Amino acid sequence: MRKNFWLVKSEPDDYSFEQLRKDGSIGWTGVRNYQARNYMRDQMKLGDGVLFYHSNAEPPAIMGIAEVSKESHPDPTQFDSKSDYYDAKSKKDSPTWMMVDIKFVEAFKRPLTLPELKKAKGLEKMLLLRKGQRLSVMPVSSEEWKRVLALAGNEA
């Protein structure tokens, strides 16, 4: 089975890659965008590679690698009235919001910053670099995956 590749964004003040390293794995809760949900629900498979990106960070950067450790399941925060992510319209028998779990794989020796990614050859089409691209979960091509790992010095 062919692996697919993804990039997830997180604000480090909210949930950092360092925290994922400590936690080992985490349920990727709180995604409230339909396109991002559809990727998680329909396409993210066990073992898929995940680039972990810090947004709203100084500097914004890809920090390292995670992988999908549990496929699509309902995001419990949508049913929690105390959660910021509560969705009163979502029904338990047909949840609106799905999530995957991801687990820590390895940190880059050196974070790959946004300015470096913009300068890099071969990443011109990367969705992350597209103007106005605000998806918190987005696909990465296998070529881009290889290129990013090579730039980070983390080739297998």
Place this chain on the structure above:
DNA sequence: GCCAACGTTGGC
């Protein structure tokens, strides 16, 4: 179904 108003994301 259109689209203006509003809210959010995220780089800078």
Place this chain on the structure above:
DNA sequence: GCCAACGTTGGC
């Protein structure tokens, strides 16, 4: 803190 680029909402 600013603001461009979205996505969502809701009146009509």
